[in-house]
Amino acid sequence: xxxxxxxxxxxxxxxxxxxxxxxxxxxxxxxxxxxxxxxxxxxxxxxxxxxxxxxxxxxxxxxxxxxxxxxxxxxxxxxxxxxxxxxxxxxxxxxxxxxxxxxxxxxxxxxxxxxxxxxxxxxxxxxxxxxxxxxxxxxxxxxxxxxxxxxxxxxxxxxxxxxxxxxxxxxxxxxxxxxxxxxxxxxxxxxxxxxxxxxxxxxxxxxxxxxxxxxxxxxxxxxxxxxxxxxxxxxxxxxxxxxxxxxxxxxxxxxxxxxxxxxxxxxxxxxxxxxxxxxxxxxxxxxxxxxxxxxxxxxxxxxxxxxxxxxxxxxxxxxxxxxxxxxxxxxxxxxxxxxxxxxxxxxxxxxxxxxxxxxxxxxxxxxxxxxxxxxxxxxxxxxxxxxxxxxxxxxxxxxxxxxxxxxxxxxxxxxxxxxxxxxxxxxxxxxxxxxxxxxxxxxxxxxxxxxxxxxxxxxxxxxxxxxxxxxxxxxxxxxxxxxxxxxxxxxxxxxxxxxxxxxxxxxxxxxxxxxxxxxxxxxxxxxxxxxxxxxxxxxxxxxxxxxxxxxxxxxxxxxxxxxxxxxxxxxxxxxxxxxxxxxxxxxxxxxxxxxxxxxxxxxxxxxxxxxxxxxxxxxxxxxxxxxxxxxxxxxxxxxxxxxxxxxxxxxxxxxxxxxxxxxxxxxxxxxxxxxxxxxxxxxxxxxxxxxxx
Amino acid sequence: xxxxxxxxxxxxxxxxxxxxxxxxxxxxxxxxxxxxxxxxxxxxxxxxxxxxxxxxxxxxxxxxxxxxxxxxxxxxxxxxxxxxxxxxxxxxxxxxxxxxxxxxxxxxxxxxxxxxxxxxxxxxxxxxxxxxxxxxxxxxxxxxxxxxxxxxxxxxxxxxxxxxxxxxxxx
Numbered sequence: 001x002x003x004x005x006x007x008x009x010x011x012x013x014x015x016x017x018x019x020x021x022x023x024x025x026x027x028x029x030x031x032x033x034x035x036x037x038x039x040x041x042x043x044x045x046x047x048x049x050x051x052x053x054x055x056x057x058x059x060x061x062x063x064x065x066x067x068x069x070x071x072x073x074x075x076x077x078x079x080x081x082x083x084x085x086x087x088x089x090x091x092x093x094x095x096x097x098x099x100x101x102x103x104x105x106x107x108x109x110x111x112x113x114x115x116x117x118x119x120x121x122x123x124x125x126x127x128x129x130x131x132x133x134x135x136x137x138x139x140x141x142x143x144x145x146x147x148x149x150x151x152x153x154x155x156x157x158x159x160x161x162x163x164x165x166x167x168x169x170x171x172x173x174x175x176x177x178x179x180x181x182x183x184x185x186x187x188x189x190x191x192x193x194x195x196x197x198x199x200x201x202x203x204x205x206x207x208x209x210x211x212x213x214x215x216x217x218x219x220x221x222x223x224x225x226x227x228x229x230x231x232x233x234x235x236x237x238x239x240x241x242x243x244x245x246x247x248x249x250x251x252x253x254x255x256x257x258x259x260x261x262x263x264x265x266x267x268x269x270x271x272x273x274x275x276x277x278x279x280x281x282x283x284x285x286x287x288x289x290x291x292x293x294x295x296x297x298x299x300x301x302x303x304x305x306x307x308x309x310x311x312x313x314x315x316x317x318x319x320x321x322x323x324x325x326x327x328x329x330x331x332x333x334x335x336x337x338x339x340x341x342x343x344x345x346x347x348x349x350x351x352x353x354x355x356x357x358x359x360x361x362x363x364x365x366x367x368x369x370x371x372x373x374x375x376x377x378x379x380x381x382x383x384x385x386x387x388x389x390x391x392x393x394x395x396x397x398x399x400x401x402x403x404x405x406x407x408x409x410x411x412x413x414x415x416x417x418x419x420x421x422x423x424x425x426x427x428x429x430x431x432x433x434x435x436x437x438x439x440x441x442x443x444x445x446x447x448x449x450x451x452x453x454x455x456x457x458x459x460x461x462x463x464x465x466x467x468x469x470x471x472x473x474x475x476x477x478x479x480x481x482x483x484x485x486x487x488x489x490x491x492x493x494x495x496x497x498x499x500x501x502x503x504x505x506x507x508x509x510x511x512x513x514x515x516x517x518x519x520x521x522x523x524x525x526x527x528x529x530x531x532x533x534x535x536x537x538x539x540x541x542x543x544x545x546x547x548x549x550x551x552x553x554x555x556x557x558x559x560x561x562x563x564x565x566x567x568x569x570x571x572x573x574x575x576x577x578x579x580x581x582x583x584x585x586x587x588x589x590x591x592x593x594x595x596x597x598x599x600x601x602x603x604x605x606x607x608x609x610x611x612x613x614x615x616x617x618x619x620x621x622x623x624x625x626x627x628x629x630x631x632x633x634x635x636x637x638x639x640x641x642x643x644x645x646x647x648x649x650x651x652x653x654x655x656x657x658x659x660x661x662x663x664x665x666x667x668x669x670x671x672x673x674x675x676x677x678x679x680x681x682x683x684x685x686x687x688x689x690x691x692x693x
Numbered sequence: 694x695x696x697x698x699x700x701x702x703x704x705x706x707x708x709x710x711x712x713x714x715x716x717x718x719x720x721x722x723x724x725x726x727x728x729x730x731x732x733x734x735x736x737x738x739x740x741x742x743x744x745x746x747x748x749x750x751x752x753x754x755x756x757x758x759x760x761x762x763x764x765x766x767x768x769x770x771x772x773x774x775x776x777x778x779x780x781x782x783x784x785x786x787x788x789x790x791x792x793x794x795x796x797x798x799x800x801x802x803x804x805x806x807x808x809x810x811x812x813x814x815x816x817x818x819x820x821x822x823x824x825x826x827x828x829x830x831x832x833x834x835x836x837x838x839x840x841x842x843x844x845x846x847x848x849x850x851x852x853x854x855x856x857x858x859x860x861x862x863x864x
Contacts, residue, residue: 029719031830043830048714172707177832184705184833200736202707205745579709591714594724637736637743 006033006517008448008460010440011046011053011589012582013108014176015448017517018047020441020463027051027441027464035516038178045175045580045592052591053439054467058656059423059588060436061468070412071430073654078433080471080479087433088483090416091123094388095484100124101351102386106372107131107393111446111460112474114340115490116393119477121346122486126353127387129370131395137371138678139295141364142305145546146313148536150366153327155452156290158182160322162283163192165276167218167308168297169290172202173579186322192283194276196221198574199602199644200637209276215572215642216298216563216684217266222307223560224262224273227254229314234281236316243533244313246545246556253557265562267639284315286322294577298685302678303558306546313542319533326528327451330506333522338447338457338502344489354378354387357679363552365679373401373674373681376410389416393473394437396427399584399648402670402681403625420473423588429653438470444495446474447502450518453525457508458518459499474498554677563685570687571603571643573623575666584648587659598663600633602644603690608634613692620691621645621664625671628664629693643690695754695776697814699828700844704851705835708733708747712827712836719815719826726801728752728812729827749836751827752799752812754778760811763794768809772816779813782806814838 002023008015009030017036021029030050032039053059063083068074078086094102104127105120107113113130120128132140136151143151158164159182171183187193187206195207198215213221229235230251240247259270280287289311295301317323330337355374356362365371375397379387390397390411401407411417411430419431428434437443445460471479478490492498496510503509508519528534537543545556566572580596581587601619613619615634620627621643628650638644649663666683673682708731716722716729729751736745754771758778761769768784769791771777780791780800785808791800792809801810815825823829828838837844 040834041829042832042834043711043715044832045709045711045714048711048718048830051718052714173709175707175709175832180707180833188705200743202745204743205736206707207742210741210743579707590724591717595710595713636738 005461005463006459006513007463008440008445008458009043009047009050010460011050011586013110015111015458015460016043016047016177017458018043019517022463025464027054032177033517036178036518038181040181042177042181044177045595046582046586047177049586049589049591050441053586053589054441054464056588056590058658059439059468060421060428060434060470063436063469064434066432070417070432071652073429075434080469083433083435084476084479084483087416087418087435088480091389091480092484094415095123098386098388099351101127101349102388103127103391104129104354104375104387104389105391105393106375106395106397108395109369110394111448112472114342114446115474115477118341118344118489119481119486121342121349122481122489123484124347124349126349126351127370129355129372129375131372131400132369133365133371133679134296134373134400134681136293136295137365137369137680138301138675139292139305139680140366140369141678142302142309143291144366145302145364145548146306146309146537146543147318147326149326151291153451154291155325155327156288157320157322157325157453158186158288160286161186161191161288162286162322163194163280164288164290165194165280166196166203166290167292168197168576169292170197170201170203170576172206174293174577175579192279198639198642199576201576202579211268211272212639214265214267215574215639219300219304219307220257220262220265220560220562221268221273222304222311223254223257224259224266224270225277225311226250226307226314227257227262228259228274228277229281229311230254232278234277235314236284239285239316239318239530240314242531243318243535243542245537245539245541245543249545249557250310257560281315285317285320287315287317288312288323289315291324296680296683298563299673299675299682300561301675301680301682305678310544313544318542319528319530321527325453326533328453328455328526329449329451330455330521332526333455335455335521336506337449338506339504340502341489352384354384356384362676362679364548364554364677371674371679372397373672376401376403376407376672379410379413388414389418390414392417392419392421392427392431394421396425396584398426398430399651399665399667401672402667402683402686403672404665404668405626406672420476422470423585424653424656425584426652429655435476436468436470437473437476438466442466442470443472444499445472447499453527454523455521456518457506457513459513461513462495549677566641567687570689571607572641572684573621573666573669573686573688574642574644574684575647576644578646581646581648584651587649587651587662588656590658593658597658599630599646599649601630601664601690602633602635602638604638604640605634605636607640608632611690611692613690618693620693621669621688622691623669623671623686623688626668628668630664632690643688695778695814696840697754697775697777697838698841698844699751699814699825700837700847701749702835702837702847703746705833706731706747706749707833708745709832711830711832712749715826715830716812720810722803722810723805726803726810728801728810750797750799752778753797754814759794759796760791760800763790765790777814777816777819778811779816780809780811782808785809
């Protein structure tokens with residue numbers, strides 16, 4: 001029987017709405033949901049490879065229990081009963097001996113995150129963490145310090161912008177379909193694009209202005225821009241007067257950071273910095289200084305992100321058409337959001353988190369996400385207490401946290417490592433038990449609350465039955481919970497029952513999603529009155545001078561410290577993404593692997609010539625914590641102080657045969673350094689040598 | 694010449710290869726054959742700005758197709774109704790003559806079947822009133838399918854707007 005199913009993609013974390021064609025129980029077509037504006041049937045390369053993932057026989061097919069050494073790849077197949085009993089028994093022992101807090105669970109946040117948070121809360125553990133801090137923890141903190149909202153509560157109105165500035169935000173290669181299309185439409189209507197990055201990429205090739213900035217100096221550039229904007233009074237005086245707290249402090253602070261000074265740091269001519277400030281101010285407030293997505297490059301990341309937000313505030317482009325805005329939830333339309341299991345009452349937890357977030361040691365990062373890169377330190381040093389078990393849910397600490405060798409050392413101290421995944425990720429390979437999850441095409445999932453200018457809800461609907469012996473994550477955790485005496489926190493037997501429970505009280509039912517795949521709370525986009533913006537900071541203003549920072553003992557305006565000088569014969573390792581792969585998770589998908597099997601090391605032509613490196617030659621890249629081999633891409637399209645590689649290659653899981661040992665893993669080379677104020681890793685603060693082999 | 698034209702609005706193309714993947718998905722092809730392909734040229738600096746070109750290469754569905762003339766078994770055919778050039782799989786013996794004959798590299802080798810694959814504008818979809826797979830889901834909508842005379846309009850419109858740029862011209 002043929003049918004069309006509206007659902008949500010999950011080849012990356014964006015979750016674009018899709019329409020899946022099913023024939024005789026098989027997926028035979030996937031396209032973007034034609035009813036969603038900005039999607040209009042479109043789908044990116046990863047989404048287009050959904051069928052290639054579904055019908056790949058190299059993905060996980062049944063629960064597995066390790067029989068040899070960790071990482072040796074010796075497994076025995078187990079039934080679900082056996083695998084869950086095995087994990088349940090061990091978790092119970094650990095909980096009884098060391099307390100619930102000895103169990104940690106890390107995940108890449110997703111629709112069932114409220115289920116895994118419930119699982120840990122019910123066990124009495126505060127140690128749920130997500131991948132978010134690894135991606136953008138400092139940006140989250142920066143946004144809260146400035147507006148009182150998290151980055152997740154903010155959006156960007158590309159459609160109406162007249163000039164957008166991107167700092168390494170490679171929109172046309174990270175590919176969020178709606179974002180790409182709304183920005184493309186704005187460009188078509190005449191919007192200007194300024195792109196800043198030490199390396200050229202597709203987004204740079206679409207820009208009206210491209211600056212090959214010296215790596216690590218974006219903050220200096222922004223200080224130069226702010227200097228010009230204040231000195232020449234290019235800012236939106238009315239907006240700034242009404243809403244900015246701390247303009248005088250900024251004015252005093254910025255005096256010494258002239259565009260001429262910025263030129264010496266960044267390599268960008270002062271005249272060009274002035275020209276951008278003047279040009280963009282003419283279009284205010286319909287301008288965007290993009291605050292970034294993956295914002296985890298340097299140890300002073302939070303101040304770089306704050307400087308971007310200040311530029312937006314100075315342009316008045318906050319809660320403005322063509323600028324940045326705050327997302328509206330169902331409440332704005334008098335509606336109610338879908339329920340979450342976390343609304344239940346849980347036993348009180350007295351111990352701090354493993355990462356000490358929320359304590360005076362690490363006060364500012366968002367406890368809703370925690371700080372993942374602290375995990376290896378917490379385990380190794382048993383600080384603040386011993387962690388004994390780790391559940392990895394779609395998150396691979398080995399390839400996502402810097403310094404893989406250090407992370408392995410920490411994992412070796414654990415009594416139990418369990419992974420819930422769809423593929424042989426490297427962490428699955430290093431686990432004691434693998435619990436395979438059904439793919440997004442084979443499962444119904446929890447409700448997606450989509451806040452924005454128009455609050456909506458979306459659903460991921462099962463398109464086909466699971467091909468293998470796999471189960472939905474929310475059911476895996478429920479069944480595990482039953483074995484640990486916390487089954488009552490999971491009041492459902494099936495995903496359908498869980499979705500119905502979530503929708504209770506929203507005024508919508510499952511049937512309302514059938515026609516288009518989503519429901520809307522209202523009809524028109526909502527912008528708040530710019531004279532009445534409900535900022536959630538203590539001053540109710542945009543805090544250039546931040547009480548969040550200063551109350552925690554950090555300055556609002558620390559003196560600029562230049563990035564560490566690049567040592568002789570070394571390079572700053574810079575990493576990024578490609579449109580063909582998602583982080584570490586798609587390298588083994590047949591169609592995506594066919595188009596990109598390995599990553600390359602971008603190296604500047606003149607530097608390569610000095611080192612005797614030719615294009616296509618294999619080189620050894622080495623840092624203080626690891627080394628790897630990779631082919632060189634010799635080019636004049638990268639700054640001489642930097643080398644670049646795409647993140648997520650160099651897999652160690654042998655049964656993911658296409659991606660095994662292809663390319664080089666960036667995490668193997670990166671040192672586990674981080675922003676001690678904002679919380680994100682400093683992935684670009686590692687220096688490497690490059691040697692021909 | 695086929696009455697259809699597949700236009701690539703290169704200004705909007707981001708070289709993401711979704712077209713290639715959607716094509717292979719729709720035809721259930723193994724690793725190897727690519728009935729359509731994006732070839733990247735560049736990036737290189739032009740007037741201090743980095744530029745890249747993404748050249749979209751499907752089959753051009755020629756009026757007098759070299760591949761059809763060359764095929765010894767009659768597997769390679771041109772539809773009389775609309776000029777679409779396609780392979781009748783059960784007649785293909787895998788001799789590769791079409792591969793040699795085509796100046797554009799359009800016929801592709803399928804190692805699993807030992808036969809040729811090629812772009813047929815997804816004629817099964819076209820016959821149902823749909824567009825080819827690559828066009829239907831193109832990430833930026835830069836691929837457009839239709840009658841030739843409609844397709845040239847986009848370029849003319851854009852050219853007109855650029856010569857009449859109101860900022861720096863007397864228009």
